[in-house]
Amino acid sequence: MGGHALLGFMSIRRRKMTNGERSARWFTALVTAVCLLLAPPGAVTAGGAAPEAGPEAAASQCLRCHDGYDFRVAFPASAHGNIGCTGCHRGIDDIRRHSTGEKRPDPVSCGSCHERIAAEYLSNFHYIQEDFRCYDCHRGIHAFRKMPRADMKRAIVERCTECHGNDEYVASGHSEALLKGNQDAADCSDCHGLHDTRVYHTALDKYPAEAREFYTGKCKRCHSDAAMMKRNNMSADLVRYYEETYHGKVQNVGYPSRVAGCGDCHTTHNILPKSDPRSSIHPDNLVANCGRCHKNFHTRFVDYKAHPNYRDRKNYPSLFWTFVFMSGLLAGxxxxxxxxTFLWWRKVYWETHRMEKLGIKARCSLSEDDCIQHVQRFSPVERAMHVLLILSFFVLVMTGFPVKYPESAWAGIFMDLWGGAQNAALLHRGAALVLIAIVAYVAVLSFKFLFPKGQGTRGWVGRLLGPDSLFPNLKDWEDLKGMFRWFFDRGEMPKFERWTYWEKFDFLAVFWGMFAIGGSGLLLWKPEWSSYLVPGWALNIAAMVHSEEALLAALFIFTVHFFNTHFIPTKFPMDRIIFTGTYTMEELQEQRPLEYRRLLEENRLETIKRDHPGIPLKLVSAAFGLGSLAVGLMLTILIFWAILF
Amino acid sequence: MRKIGGLSMLIALATFLFGPASLWGQQQAVTEIAPEQLRRLLDEKAEVVLINTMSAIECRDHAIPGSLCLPCETFQERLDLLPADKGKKLIYYCESDLCLRSYKSANKAREMGYRDVSVLKGGLPGWKQAGYTTAAQERIPRKAIPSIKASRLKKWLEEGEPIFLLDIRSEDAFRQGGIKGAVNIPFYRLDRLYQDLPLDRRIVLVDERGFRSFLASCYLARKGYDTTRLFGGMESWRKALKGTNRLPAGQGK
Incomplete structure (x- = not known):
């Protein structure tokens, strides 16, 4: 290995100096300073054999041989002048052997004082790949002087551009502001790091995900600093608006490789305001700019807003009104x-309590056999559809909501669970297709119900508003009023036909949801193709509708539907009828008295009689149903957590 | 006819399935060793032969202490440097985790009958990133070597700028395609052939990925040549030609 002084220049050992070492160094520095002050230059160079001054040689002794201008004049006035020659060149304990060349000093270790920098430098690209040592950039180290803070940024640019000629940066807004003396403008080190320049070899796109995340973070650091942006007459909110878009959300959920970070649109060095024709975001350059990632789109695709403020009615009216509409829809x-739900629960709870207190037990008014006879409410196909619906809905929620709330503590956990945003995206689309297929099938069934074979359009209005239809009619309005009267103890509970008004709402809400979420989702699936149908800004609206409607759907199912169907005290903890398909005739008579009477009159009760469900079906139903309820409630908690905190 | 179609399909499928697998198998014969493992071996003074497969200039500039300099391209010429005992542990490394020189050399050593052949994971950069030091025999002073991007080089070539394009990749790589007008002197032969270079023009150095041209440039600058290097090497040149330089390539975490 040899004892070359250069070899271990950067021998970076992260050790603390002991007190002894520190005082020894101060002592050396003091001796050096005193010698330099007292001894006239002649006296330094004159003299014969050196007296041994102590464990380490003093500067006066060094200068006898090393008497260049740098050592004699520049060094004492330099930033390191106070620590003397031996502050860096240690280990010369025998000056005679050193002067004969037998003993060389220890390798210089800048890291023994500059510990933090030395540690950072370990990950520096220039060190890792090119083996730069401190003095390769800090040239003329013996004359090195501390620089006024105001000159620092310019000096950094000067130093980096010695090798890295970058005409793009030179032409950029950052560079222009910096040369005018703006201390806020980014120099090379503000984005690339100074001593910790990363091994993101951008020319090779070798670490696209890491580089994008790293550099986007760097942009955000300054551009979200309210005070700094205000000083420079810019908006600090743009970062927040970006984070509200699809690009920003996927970036924040921790999978940045496939979505645009700041530099993807604004470019890396050639960063200019959009009014400048050379700027990547100048309207004339947008097609090419978006085209670097998106392919085959209509030119109006570029009307997409990359960081819109939906609260701004003047500049983004369509987004603003969409937001108002969606908020109103959710709130209403x-x-x-x-x-x-609350009033219903209150009424039932109080009623049950009263019955308990009085010792009244509901008695079955049918014959003993009929009381326990099971009748079918849901066909096997309908049950299977509901199971598929549940599964696809959960997948959609668990893959979509981490993107909706990327900064929540649980978003990353879900993404890791799916094995990355790529998988989550695939599953989301797969589940969406399942859901679309189910709804399409139901639409076909509904159509067949309205226009059965052989009957054509005859009597379709009657069927639409009839008792077997899931379309609301006047009776539902009466039932709703009746329920509220019942909630406040002002009347009997209304007698229901086959479908109650809240069930009809659940059913029709899926159609509305499919229109809102499904439609917007399809537009967003392939935004480039969508641009042939709608302009780019419609995608902003689609994203907002998709996101807010998803919140509406998820919370509605996990709260209202869960309570109405399962958690109401008469059915708590769950009603398994959607999985087993049957309930007793007693329950039919009690819950749907009008349907019971109709079936009785039409002599159809016989046709819907079924066997009592077996234990396996019951067990599977309970496990799947309770599991789904548990998952739904957990997701509700997570969603509220994300909204509130 | 259908049978033949089926058979060819089957063959295609088998090639597809087992073709890469056999290549993979070949690579697997050489084990990878982590920098920490190597450090431990060296600390324990285990009998290992550590071989730097870069050029002699690079190897002398800085290398893992105790390395043997044996450029990949001169493997056959310097067989005498390898130990006689075929059971000895050989560890190869090169200048980055992307370079294949260490694998090539390691495979050749295995073909020669060496039984315990490994490659240092991440190469020399991996060693440094793990925080371990290197040693120099003859350090080349670093100079401020201007680097230009592919777009600038293209402009220079189009405008007939008087430059000398020097490709320092291996002969094999150069034969597979280089920039038009480039002259090939592989890095491992640069110390013997540099005097053939012109002194009256700017020399633009081109390497594989931009990792090696800096040191070569510093070496030539020390000899009095006016050097510039292509940022990102041939890889960025190819990307610039295709115009796909900025497409997102990764697949996430």
Whole structure:
């Protein structure tokens, strides 16, 4: 290995100096300084054999041989002048042997003082790949002087551009501001790091995900600094608006490789305002700019807003009104149904309590056989569809909501669970197809129900508003009023036909949801193709509708539907009828008295009689149903957690 | 006819399935060794032959202490440097985790009958990133060597700028395609052939990925040549030609 002084220049050992070492160094420095002050230059160079001054040689002794201008004049005035020659060149304990060349000093270790920098430098690209040592950039180290802070940024640019000629940066807004003396403008080190320049060899795109995340973070650091942006007459909110878009959300959920970070649109060095024709975001350059990632789109695709403020009615009216509409829809739906559910629960709980207290037990008014006879409410196909619906819905929620709330503590956990955003995206689309298929099938069934074979359009209005239809009619309005009267003890509970109004709402809500979420989702699936149908800004609206409607759907199912169907005290903890398909005739008579009477009159009761469900079906139903309820409730908690904290 | 179609399909399928697998198998014969493992072996003074497969210039500039300099391209010429005992542990490394020189050399050593052949994971950069030091025999002073991007080089070539394009990749790589007008002197032969270079023009150095041209440039600059290097090497040149330089390539975590 040899004892070359250069070899271990950067021998970086992260050790703390002991007190002894520190005081020894100060002592050396003091001796050096005193010698330099007292001894006239002649006296330094004159003299014969050196007296041994102590464990380490003093500067006066060094200068006898090393008497260049740098050592004699520049070094004492330099930033390191106070620590003397032996502050860096250690280990010369025998000056005679050193002067004969037998003993060389230890390798210089800048890291023994500059510990933090030395540690950072370990990950520096210039060190890792090119083996730069401190003095390769800090040239003329013996004359090195501390630089005024105001000159630092310019000096960094000067130093980096010695090798890295970058005409793009030179032409950029950052460079222009910096040369005008703006201390906020980014120099090379603000983005690339100074001593920790990363091994993101951008020319090779070798670490695209890491580089994008790293550099986007660097942009955000300054551009979300409110005080700094205000000083420079810029908006600090743009970062937040970007984070509200699909690009920003996927970036934040921790899978940045496939979505645009700041530099993908604004470029890396050639960063200019959009009014500048050379700027990548100048309207004339947008097609090419978006085209670097997106392919085969209509030119109006570029109307997409990369960081819109949906609260800004003047500049983004369509987004603003979409937001108002969606917020109103959510607020109205939940206000009504949460009140409805709460009042219902109150009524049932109080009623049950009263019955318990009085010792009244409901008695079956049918014959003993009929009481326990099971009748079918849901066909096997309908049950299977509901199971598929549950599964696809959960997958959609668990893959979609981490993107909706990327900064929540659980978003990353879900993404890791799916094995990355790529998988989550695939599953989301797969589950969406399943859901679309189910809804399409139901639409076909509905069509067949309205226009059965042989009958054509005859009597379709009657069927639409009839008792077997899931379409609302006047009776539902009466039932709704009746329920509220019942909630407040002002009347009997209404007698229901086959479908109650809340069941009809659940059913029709899926159609509305499919229109809103499914439609927007399809537009967003292939945004480039969508641009042939709608302009780019419609994708902003689609993203908002998709996201807000998803929140509405998830919370509605996990709160209102769960309570109405399962958690109401008469059915708690769950009603397994959607999985087993049957209930007793007693339950039919009690819950759907009008349907019971109709079936009795039409003599159809016989046709829907079924065997009592077996134990395996019951067990599977309970496990799947309770599991689904548990998952749904957990997701509700996570969603509220993300909204509130 | 259908039978033949089926058979060819089957063959295609088998090639597809087992073709890469056999290549994979070949690579697997050489084990990878982590920098920490190597450090432990060296600390324990285990009998290992550590071989730097880069050029002699690079190897002398800085290498893992105790390395043997044996450029991949001169493997056949310097067989005498390898130990006689075929059971000895050989560990190869090169200048980055992307370079194949260490694998090539290691495979050749295995073909020669060496039983315990490994490659250092991440190469020399991996060793440094793990925080271990290197040693120099003859350090080449670093100079401020201007680097130009592919777009600038293209412009220079189009405008007939008087430059000398020097490709320092191996002969094999150069034969498979280089920039038009480039002259090939592989890095491992540069110390013997540099005097043939012109002194009256700017020399633009091109390597595989931009990792090696800096040191070669510094070496030539020390000899009095006016050097510039292509940022990102041939890889960025190819990307610039295709115009796909900025397409996202990764698949996430």
């Amino acid at each position: 739906t939940f206000l009504f149904f949460w009140t409805h």
